[in-house]
Amino acid sequence: MTTRRQLLSQSAQVAAMLTTLGFFPERAKAQAANFNAAAFEAKSMPDLMKALNGAQPVESKDITVTGPDIAENGAVVPVGASTALPGVKRMLLLVEKNPSMLSAVFDVSDAIEANFSTRVKMGQSSNVYAVAMMADGRVLYATKEIKVTLGGCGG
Amino acid sequence: MADPMRIRAQASAEKTTVRVLMAHEMETGFRKDASGKIIPAWYIQEVTAQLNGKVVLSAQFGPSVAKNPFLQFTVKGGKAGDKITVSWTDSKGDKRSDEATVS
């Protein structure tokens, strides 16, 4: 048995190791037809936008990112992305300091609102981004910092 | 076989809020087991949702989505009795599909 903190530090080491080797386990394992492996391996916003054919992102007040200021546990952090703007093609949720920054992609159809919530893992305190990719090619984002705290008992 | 999802779909005046819990490990491929061996990555990669048989959402998850994933989205319109179907495919190619009735 290992503690969570050991796992976290190990995962960071392993992530660094895999990065230097240029090896990503998920690429070989992509089974789903529409899964964009390159996007989920991106380490930076430019890499991510390249993988998704997106323009340079611009911060926008029209985009909302939700999440707690402090997460009691990085293993489960509730986050959300939404906008009332018309013409949204896609919404993304990103965690800047995770080994790969992209957490989830939502394709927006006419039948649904551009408003999604999920729960993500965070290895450490980080900025979290909600990104909206618009039909007109613009890429807009909002960001907020979420602090991840160390736990006591059972941590 | 994967365990069933928990899907709740509730209609209000103009929209239907859908909340889904999926039973899945969401292994990142970065963790080690007790003996120090890396636990291979294994996670849901694609999620689709249908309203009365018509696809309304397709989403992709990475390994950083938390274990036993939660997803909430909002369907425009929708009324009690409508069918919401949620399906996922994971990195091993396993699939699961469950249906709920809008209340």
Added chain:
Amino acid sequence: MNQSKMLMWACAALLVSSCASHTSAPDYDQMLQQVLGTSFRSEGIAKLERLHQDEANAACSRAQGGKLPDAEAEAIQQAALHSVRMPADGKFLGDWREGEKLAQNGRGMTWSDPSERPSDNGGNCLNCHQVTREEVAYGTIGPSLYHYGKNRGVVDPDSPLSRPIIEYTWTKIYNPKSYNACSDMPRFGHAGLLDETQLKHLMALLLDPKSPVNQ
């Protein structure tokens, strides 16, 4: 299995003699010893011997959170005070940066930890104490240690004026029972949880004017 049985018999034998005076009500203390003996097993570094209590722990357990009689408390505190060994080289303060790492580190001595060596142990301070202004995830079982040295007027830790508070602090970390017979705090020096160098780092964290504790 064998070990647990042996312990059970040892405990039972002990208790028969020590509890001979109680007769009427069920002897719950003896029952507890039997239950402990059959319930636990050694796992990893956490051996069954850990269930053994010294006199201080036995007395504080019996008190069930209540106050010990003055004489009993005094005896425990005196014995604890005598157990304290001051640093061999007379230097009390190490590196507060290392001290901060130890304070954050809550690991050590569980059955899932690799060894009982001090190098595998943390100080666990943040579990119970506030230490710096920046770290918000701190416990409140113990008092806040923020501004510990500053509040006690420690400007120059090497000055003779600082000596009493330096020795008090060392003693408190080494064996907290020296000042409070049933203190909740582990006996970091006495129990061999941290070595002398590590204790000095914690001392520096608390008392070095440059430490974030005193900012």
Added chain:
Amino acid sequence: MTMRTLSALVAIAMLSGAALAQQKTAAEAIAEYRAMMADDNPAELFEAKGEDLWKQKRGPRNATLAQCNLGKGPGVVKGAFVELPRWFQDTGKVQDLESRLLTCMETLQGFDASKIIHTPFGTGEQSTIESLVAWIASESRGMRLNIPQSHPQEKISYEIGKRAFFYRAGPYDFSCASCHGQPGKRIRLQDLPDLTGNPGDGVGFAAWPAYRVSSGELWGMQRRLNDCFRQQRFPYPGYTSEVIIALSSYMGVNSNGSVSVAPALKR
């Protein structure tokens, strides 16, 4: 001596303002996080599975658990959880939910209980039990704890549990009471219920079993207390061992009257 006391007092007075303000923000932020997590507890996934497992024919005898007596008669699940641990005539023992399930799995389904006792948590039949306890607890959600003390063995279990709760030992000199013996304390940012009394509706004993966010697993009381002893730096308590059941009796009876919210969501 007086100087030191005085300066300490002044320091406390000066400190409390700033410390309090910061504490409140962190506490508020954590409250916000917990509120965001309150609905859609993944424990529901385990509840659904547990109900299924209860009704499934399983084990060497290919039988269901439908005739399992959890204390309120064969097959009665509703309300059973809030009255455990209790004394059972057929086994002559005080049993908590998990030890009782072991009895049923052995007598009805033909499983080897001693084998399950040594199965690691979260694997094999242990994970079956985890789902079962999630469902069984959920069938008493909203009911008040009402753990009996009428049988002499139930009283003995409570008294042993009380003494185990205060038993200080191990390299850290910890007992359960080191963390859970006074109200209003925290370890890191986690609130510590005072389990020597009744900590209130849905707190402490009234919250377990629970979905553990940190491991993404469903923990029963056995596993919760097992991990307490690990953190206490004690040796390893056996699954369904008497010390765990006695502690459950102590904490459970202390919590009588409080509303059970189990399975809750925990850090």
